[in-house]
Amino acid sequence: MQTNVTTVKGILISTLIFPRLRDNIIAFDELKTDYKNPIDQCNTLNPTVDRVKKIKRVRLALKLVLPEYLIHVFFCVMFLCAAEWLTLGLNMPLLAYHVWRYMSRPVMSGPGLYDPTTIMNADILAYCQKEGWCKLAFYLLSFFYYLYGMIYVLVSS
């Protein structure tokens, strides 16, 4: 039963994470492709407005980061309580990555990962985007795995 509960939670949580990740990716994509916008000239004309928007987008990404990490940590803990060692093992690398990522973030007084002054560097932007896609794939796979686990438990019980 415990397994049942945790897997259900896992599903719920995954569904919570998806939109955040999607937003994350979209935010980076917007950052990257912004210049192709035909409104381009308006941007030239509206430095202030444009800049604020841009920073908001970065902040959006910042706001998405911590909740995602916390949720992931939370259901890792739940798996631990449920003694779901296999599932926990699958999630450990990501957890370790999150810890490493947060430890090596740029100097920042508030929470967050991304530095608005360097985010536009092609290398960093590409890295962040790739990271987003990889995590999206990982969460998607785990979602189906949890779903399978839940159904399996329901059927077998």
Place this chain on the structure above:
Amino acid sequence: MSTQGYANPNSAGNNYSMNSSQNGGGAAATAAPAAPAAPCQNGPGQTYPAMYPASSYYSSALPAAYPTVAGHNAPPAGKTPVSSTGYSGNYYQNSSGPSPCPAPPRTHQYSTSNAPVQSFQQTAPYAMPAGYYRQTYSHPSQGQPQPQPQQLQPSLVPASSGNNLNAPLYPIVSYPSAPGSSQYGTLRSSQTAAEQLPVSTGMPLTQSSLQQYSQGIGTTPTPAHLGYGAPPLSQTATVNGQSNAVQQHYNQNLHNPMSHHYAAAPPISQSPDKERPPSGTPGTSVHSSPRHHPGGDSSSTTTGSASPVPNSYESVEGGGYSDLAAPPTSVPAKQAPPFGYNYPTMHPAYQQNPAPRPDSSPSHGGYNPPGYQPYSQPFPSLSELSSALGGLGGVSELEAETLRPVNLLQERNILPPKHAPPPEPNLSNDLRKVNCSPDTFRCTLTNIPQTQALLNKARLPLGLLLHPFRDLTQLPVITSNTIVRCRSCRTYINPFVSFLDQRRWKCNLCYRVNDVPDEFMYNPVTRSYGEPHKRPEVQNSTVEFIASSDYMLRPPQPAVYLFVLDVSHNAVESGYLNVFCQSLLDNLEKLPGDTRTRIGFVTFDSTVHFYNLQEGLSQPQMLLVSDIDDVFIPTHDNLLVNLKESKELVKDLLNALPGMFTHTRETQSALGPALQAAYKLMCPTGGRVSVFQTQLPTLGAGLLQSREDPNLRSSTKNVQHLGPATDFYKKLALDCSGQQIGVDLFLLSSQYSDLASLACVSKYSAGSVFYYPSFHHVHNTAQSQKFQKDLQRYLTRKIGFEAVMRIRCTKGLSIHTFHGNFFVRSTDLLSLANVNPDSGFAVQMSIEESLADTSLACFQAALLYTSSKGKRRIRVHTLCLPVVSQLSEVFAGADIQAITCLLANMAIDRSISSSLSDARDALVNAVVDCLTAYRANGSNIQPSGLITPAALRLFPLYVLALLKQKALRTGTSTRLDERVFSMCELKSQPLLQIMRMAHPDLYRIDNMTEQAALHLNDSVIPQPPLLQLTAEKLTREGAFLMDCGSVMFLWVGKCCNETFIRDVLGYPNYASLPSNMTEIPELQTMYSERTRAFISWLLESRTFHPAFHVIKDDTSAKTSFFQHLVEDRTESAFSYYEFLLHIQQQMSK
């Protein structure tokens, strides 16, 4: 309508002829025959006052468009056809001034046409080219409404009043009443008249108008016609011959249908003009019509701008114009140095008339403008251009030379004796001539590889080095209602676009085909219509536009300067306040700005002090805010005051300031809160904040701890703390950047002050950083002098506010990373709160799509800023480079200096984000990879030795020099702040400055001869050869000058020639030389003069004055000299030869 009739004569005339208005004007000109020498206009006007009322209308209309001309009109100087153009300018003015009615003048014109051309020329006063230009620019906008002229015409006809505006302008003018009309007709009309009669324009828009004209001319003889009708043709013929001789392109115009268009345009402007009172004086006449106003204002501002550079558009064009036409005698002040392009030297294509356009009907025949066919020729399509590229024999030789394999292990003397010019891109001569100056815009690879794969093969970085706001001596400034840009990628029109035909141009970045706006068809330089390819935008790769309100988010801000001064005990002790206050007092008048300029002061120690400088106060009032945790602005008015109104108070304050804190015991420094206060103060306007700081901030927000461990200064391991300790300064900088506030930091500190953190405040707000280690006004006079001179430059240099810079490049290329001081707002857009002429930028590029389908790659940097006069301006630079598909060509086009600078920028990023040793390894690997790639590619290279192409032979040397730079060296004791400052410099300085820093120039100056000397303005400047940076080259008998950019050393050997010491340094012998000399005395000996001439020549192109040190061989100071000898071995670093061996070893792995 009458004008139409005139049109024939007019068209016959000069470029203007096309214009209906011109006709009128032309007539006046032609009228001159009777009195050739005298102003033709007047004469003709008088004679035929009654004859052509209609024509007068035209003239009047036109004049409005060109009000400025009048002002410039000088006495008729020239006889050449050119003069006629100037002349026309005058005419315009006249016409504009008077009401539309002046029929009589036209008649005059016609009469003039009858008159021999010669007379005409003589009479024609040379309009100032400058004024002329202005007109033209404003003009384009006017030109647009071609259809209008027709409409206007009817109305015009009735009003036939003899108003001679001309009279005032020309002393000779007899008819004050009919000024406008006469002007137009005169110019070219005489030339073209005969041919033009059957005017049928190919252009749809113009056609109708043209037809009318033709009708008027040919069919319906107006009274005026009768009078002059017969004569014009014959006259024109003569005229043509004359004019032709002078200027070929003019001739073209005669035939050109385009001219007709032009004519049409003028009428439009007429309506506003008509109302104007005739203006006899040149000045008054200018810009009467509302339309014109913007243009006129802007142009005037340009000239007035404080910048040393003659920015005025007029000047620029004036040069070109002068070439074309007779020398403009009048308005000398406005004329600028000759501009780059000479019309006379234009392509043969321009001059000759190509076959008529297909669409032009036979009837056009006479009109077929030779001028417009040329379009295709001068601006061949890209494919044509590409084919032109390879054709130059010289180029291929050049390439062979740059590809010559050099064995570095054997060839010791690879340093050129003189500064080698940057490599020339392999372009056709025409393109090369108009390409952007390498001082402004440089690419690491002057041959752009076709694909990323090819670029990867070459292992060279692709990037741009930009110095966009550099002080320029020639800059075309363009005032136009519409700035022509590509509709899809918003690229500004530039010399590298191709004109498909008269009405369409193809963007060279995105390849979209755009329409040429009507007003762009008018060329202000030649004052002709239908020559968009001769517009200054298309003739110059560096231009400046006066932007309209479309380019403003808010009204342009005034120049606002806020000075934030540290007045703690430490600061007072160093004595910088005296120097600063004195400098500012001296330069108060020279601060760039206008009447709106505002200024304010904030001082801080453990509290923050504000100064109320309200006009009317008897003395400045100090307001003290001690709540530094939540700093607030005590009063919102009067802290930033209008400089003009409160000048006395500001002076009082500056005089009192150094004395106010002499006895302070406050040792704390609340820099963070002071900056927050500055931010709040400047928020509503934006502007420039100059921060002077002398110690580590110890109080309030943004306080910092000392992070440097002196024992690790010379560690060969990793250097810590290169990044900021807190993001307070970065966040503040971003806020400032958002409010258009730029922060410049002056750090004058003898102690560690954590520049790595503090510099962020300038880095992200597009400011600049100045660092004066161990500054003291008495103990360190060299620093003190440098500070003073830097301040002088800093306070008076040009400044641009609320700026953004966008870099566009050919489709397929994309921007990878930016380097410099700014905030990156978008992938290709930099936000620069302030922009100054001394900052450079670097851009890394990548190739995303293959460039195989194009032969040229173009880059365009557009800087939009508000000048200190409150004008919104856009400075556009365009660089064009060939695309190649062969690896060898990529190597041949490598620009080693640019590569070195870009690598330095990349290495600094790497050392901050990763570690210093990583960055150093990456630099070495860059050389190794590149040489390996060359070896792998080269088939005929001997296996032994270290082979490089000649273009890259300095690569290892420059990289070694970078590794020994303060920023990147290890093992040598380097203070953290100095290291960080060196990094800031490498990232934000322009290329030449970086190269001097990295690889200083060494000269022997005790035995300079006049051999190969430069002779400039009566002074002889010896040119000693560049020496390699090794102690081998030094001798005890010599004196050597090392130029490191921001500092210069004169090293005097122990056995140095006593004559040199006596004649140049002013001391009897070596032993009596003081050890702290900081300048060369001005002695009246030949030796001294020669030396000083050489040094001042070195300093000429530099904006900041370097510190100067005379170093004796036996003082401890000599280490600062010897550390720059990068080819020598030091305790911890390779010598050049060892470095080469190391590279070879790495390559063989």
